[in-house]
Amino acid sequence: MIVSISPGKAILLGEHGVVYGKPCISVAISLKVAVNIEESQEFYVNNEPLNEKKHAYMKKAIERMWNGKPISITIFSQIPSASGLGSSSAITTACVASLLAMKGEFSIEEVAKKSFEIEYEVQNGGSPNDTSACTYGNAILTWGKKMPGYLWEISKGNRKWYIYPVKAPDIKFVIGHTGTKSKTPLLIKKIRKFVEYSSFGKELIDEMEKFVIEGKEALENKDFVKLGELMNKNHKILHTLGTSSKEIEKLINASLKAGAYGAKVTGAGGGGSIIAISDNPERVANAIEKRKGKAYIVSIAKEGVKILK
Ligand code: PMV
Numbered sequence: 001m002i003v004s005i006s007p008g009k010a011i012l013l014g015e016h017g018v019v020y021g022k023p024c025i026s027v028a029i030s031l032k033v034a035v036n037i038e039e040s041q042e043f044y045v046n047n048e049p050l051n052e053k054k055h056a057y058m059k060k061a062i063e064r065m066w067n068g069k070p071i072s073i074t075i076f077s078q079i080p081s082a083s084g085l086g087s088s089s090a091i092t093t094a095c096v097a098s099l100l101a102m103k104g105e106f107s108i109e110e111v112a113k114k115s116f117e118i119e120y121e122v123q124n125g126g127s128p129n130d131t132s133a134c135t136y137g138n139a140i141l142t143w144g145k146k147m148p149g150y151l152w153e154i155s156k157g158n159r160k161w162y163i164y165p166v167k168a169p170d171i172k173f174v175i176g177h178t179g180t181k182s183k184t185p186l187l188i189k190k191i192r193k194f195v196e197y198s199s200f201g202k203e204l205i206d207e208m209e210k211f212v213i214e215g216k217e218a219l220e221n222k223d224f225v226k227l228g229e230l231m232n233k234n235h236k237i238l239h240t241l242g243t244s245s246k247e248i249e250k251l252i253n254a255s256l257k258a259g260a261y262g263a264k265v266t267g268a269g270g271g272g273s274i275i276a277i278s279d280n281p282e283r284v285a286n287a288i289e290k291r292k293g294k295a296y297i298v299s300i301a302k303e304g305v306k307i308l309k
Contacts, residue, residue, distance in 0.1 A: 001036060002036070002102060003034060003037075003098075003308040004034070004037075004095070004097040004098045004101075004305060004307050004308065005034050005035075005306050005308060006032065006035075006090040006091070006093045006094035006134045006135075006304070006306075007028035007029055007030070007031070007086075007090060007134055007137055007301035007303070007305075008031045008032065008033070008079040008085045008089075008134065009089065009090070009133035010026065010084075010085060010173060010266045010267070011024060011026045011084075011129070011266050011267055012025045012026065012027060012139075012219065012231065012266075012275065013025045013231065014208055014209075014211075014212040014215075014234070015238070015243075015265075015268065016187075016188070016191050016243065016268070017205045017209065017212070018127040018129045018142050018143075019126060019188060020144075020159075020195065020205055021143070021159055021160075021161065022143070022205060022208060022209050023141055023142070023143040023145070023209060023213060023216075024141070024142045024143070024212060025140070025141050025166060025219065027133070027138070027139045027168060027173070027300045027301075028133055028134060028136070028137040028138060028301040028303075028304060029085065029086075029298040029299075029300065030298045030299045030300075030301050031078040031079045031298060032077075032078055032301070033075060033077040033078065033079060033090040033091050034075070034076045034077075034094070035073060035074070035076075035094035036073070036074040036075075036076075037071050037072070037074075037099070038071065039069050039071060040070050040071055041070060042070050042072075043062065043070045043071060043072070044070075044071075044073065045072075045073045045075070046073070046074055046075055047074070050062070057088055057091060057118055057122055058091075058095060060118045060121055061092065061096055061099060061114075061118050064114070064117065064118065065096065065114065068103075075091055077091065080294070081181075082181035082182050082183065082184075083181075083182065083272050084267020084273045085175065085272075086130050086133065086267075088119065089115065089131045089133070092115045092118050092119055092131060092134075093112075093115045093131055093134040093135050097135075097306075098307065100114070108135055108304065108305070109151075111135045112128065112132045112136070112152060112163070113128075113152070113154055115134075115135065116131045116154055116156075119131050120156060123184055123185045124185055125185065126184065126185075126188055127142060127161060128161050128163070129142040132151075132154070132163045134304060135305050136163065136304040137301050137302055137303045137305075138165065138166070138168055138301070138302055138303075139166035139168035140163055140164060140165060141163075141166050141212075142161050142162075143162055143164065144161055144162070146160075146162050147162070149164060149165070150163060150164050151163045151164065166216060166220065168220070169219070169220075170299070171277075171299070172281045173275050173276065173277055173298055174255065174260070174275070174277075174281045174285050174288065174295060174296070174298075175266070175273050175275055175295065175296040175297075175298055176254075176255065176273060176285075176288035176294070177272070177295075178247035178248055178250075178251060178272065178273065178274075179293070179294060180245065180247055180271035181271050181272070182267055182269055182270050182272025182273075183270060184268040186270065187243055187268040187270045188268065190242060190270075191241055191242070201241065204240055204241055205241075207237060208234060208237050211233050211234045211237075212234075215227055215230040215231070218230060224261055225261050227261065227262065227277055228260065228261025228262025228263075228278075229262060231262030231264045231275070231277065232256075232264065235252065235262075235263070235265060238264065238265050239265075243268065243270055244265055244269060245269070245270060245271055248265050248269065248272075250293075251291055251293045252264065252265075254287040254293075255274065255276035255284045257287065258278070258280075258284045258287035259278060259279075259280060259283060259284070260276040260277060262277050263275065263277075263284075276288075281297045282297070
């Protein structure tokens with residue numbers, strides 16, 4: 001039996017732009033998944049026969065990476081599914097880590113690369129940001145620009161992304177889950193249409209870049225007021241691109257009214273979650289719960305995917 005743990009992730013700045021090689025900052029969060037794999041008579045996930053629709057990521061991982069005896073995969077997750085918090089990325093990275101370890105081929109870079117391939121195929125698009133954030137832990141910058149100090153590079157077609165470590169302080173964020181699902185592939189497709197068919201869409205994506213670069217500096221310098229301002233600006237663009245919803249706006253407004261420095265949709269949007277930064281996370285969490293959101297006060301997970309010995 002082998003058990004792997006992976007953190008979920010939250011995007012601080014730059015989602016959607018990262019699909020087009022623009023910069024994006026993410027943190028691994030203290031909500032985690034554990035995946036347990038053991039030999040079995042048949043292929044099972046959570047005691048059910050492996051099913052293409054229900055267990056798409058597991059099915060793809062097995063297809064691509066496993067030709068040994070049947071295995072039974074059991075998942076325990078603290079991360080709500082389709083919430084923009086990296087539930088599928090965390091499950092995929094944990095599963096990939098275990099399969100690699102079982103074959104004696106485990107390395108962090110290989111986990112990030114294989115997990116991205118699987119997620120890309122299942123979602124029919126996207127960037128390696130989420131899977132790399134869950135794999136590495138802490139905080140990362142994903143960018144199409146090559147500079148010294150990157151952890152690994154990942155390419156797809158003619159696009160290349162470089163993953164950089166970010167020095168993140170000990171800080172808590174407030175997540176507000178709307179309770180509605182965020183359908184990442186649909187949102188990626190919607191934004192792609194906007195960007196490809198209108199110069200305005202492309203300009204919006206371009207405009208996010210400077211917020212992300214300034215945001216990295218603000219995070220590293222612990223300038224949370226500035227980071228909050230940049231999150232607000234980033235949200236305005238994401239809203240214009242069409243990734244917000246009534247529920248998201250309600251939780252953002254509640255967070256800002258409760259004194260958050262900034263709040264924005266996190267992840268693909270259309271549902272899912274918001275992320276807020278504040279010097280009083282409990283007050284913001286209470287405000288979110290009063291508006292019927294589910295609040296989580298999360299810290300940055302220092303470790304990424306890990307095999308338990
Ligand atoms: O909502 P999530 O956790 O699937 O995050 C998606 C982030 C996007 O930038 C919208 C897509 C991607 O693959 O980078």
